[in-house]
Amino acid sequence: MRRFKQYTIEQIEMFLSKYEFKRQIYEIHFHHTWKPTKQDYLQAEDKEKIILGMWKYHTDVRGFSDIAQHFTVAPDGTIWDGRDLEKNPASIYGRNNGAISIEHIGNFDEEKLEGVQLEASIRLIVAIIKNIKNKQDRVPILVFHREYSDKTCPGLLVDKGEILKLINERLNYSIPFKDVTSDMWSYEYIKRAAELGLIKGDGNGNFKPKDYLTREQGVVLIMRLYDLLKEAD
Numbered sequence: 001m002r003r004f005k006q007y008t009i010e011q012i013e014m015f016l017s018k019y020e021f022k023r024q025i026y027e028i029h030f031h032h033t034w035k036p037t038k039q040d041y042l043q044a045e046d047k048e049k050i051i052l053g054m055w056k057y058h059t060d061v062r063g064f065s066d067i068a069q070h071f072t073v074a075p076d077g078t079i080w081d082g083r084d085l086e087k088n089p090a091s092i093y094g095r096n097n098g099a100i101s102i103e104h105i106g107n108f109d110e111e112k113l114e115g116v117q118l119e120a121s122i123r124l125i126v127a128i129i130k131n132i133k134n135k136q137d138r139v140p141i142l143v144f145h146r147e148y149s150d151k152t153c154p155g156l157l158v159d160k161g162e163i164l165k166l167i168n169e170r171l172n173y174s175i176p177f178k179d180v181t182s183d184m185w186s187y188e189y190i191k192r193a194a195e196l197g198l199i200k201g202d203g204n205g206n207f208k209p210k211d212y213l214t215r216e217q218g219v220v221l222i223m224r225l226y227d228l229l230k231e232a233d
C-alpha cells in the first residue's frame with residue numbers, strides 16, 4: 001500500500017539544502033487541487049486519506065504511474081511528499097519534462113491562498129530555486145497551470161505577479177519573469193470579479209477566457225451583479 005509522509009517546511013528546507021537532483025529542472029509548476037478544498041482537508045480526521053484519495057484518482061482513474069505531483073502544500077502549512085523527485089510529474093500537458101510539480105490543497109477560485117499555507121508555498125519554491133541555482137547555470141521558471149490550459153488553476157484568486165514578488169523578495173536576484181498570465185490584459189478584472197463572487201469558473205475548475213459568453217451565463221452574471229449592488233444599498 002502506498003503511503004505518504006507529512007513534513008514541516010523546515011524539514012523540507014533542510015532536505016532540499018542537501019538534495020542533489022540527477023535530472024535537469026527547467027520549470028516549477030503551480031497548481032491547486034480545486035477538489036479537495038481547504039475545508040475538506042481541515043475537516044478530515046485522517047489527513048493522509050486526502051492524499052491517498054488523490055493518489056488513487058491519479059493512478060486508477062487517470063492511469064498515471066503514481067500521484068501526479070512531487071509536493072502537496074496543505075492548508076495547515078505542512079507539506080506532503082509525492083512522486084519520486086527524479087521522475088517527471090503528470091503536471092501540465094506537453095511541459096512535464098524537467099518539471100517539478102507543486103499542488104496546493106484548496107479551491108482558489110473561491111477560497112484564499114493565505115497565511116501558513118502561502119508562507120510554506122513560497123518557502124518551498126525558494127528552497128527549490130536555491131538548490132537548483134547552485135548546480136545548474138540556469139534557474140527554473142515558475143509556471144501557472146492556466147498559462148497552458150483552459151483551467152483556472154491555481155485558481156482565479158491567485159495572482160502570479162504577487163507570488164513572484166513574494167519569491168523575489170527572498171532571493172537576492174529576480175527569477176526569470178515569464179508570465180503569460182500577466183500578458184492576459186484582462187486578468188486584473190478577472191481577479192476582481194472572482195473576489196466579488198461574480199464569476200466562479202464553470203463548476204469544473206475551467207474558465208476558458210477566450211470562450212463566448214452564453215445567454216444563460218450572461219443572465220447569471222447580470223443577476224449576480226444586481227444582487228451585489230442591492231446588498232450595497
Ligand SMILES: [Zn+2]
Pocket residue numbers: 030031032145151153154
Ligand atoms: Zn493544475
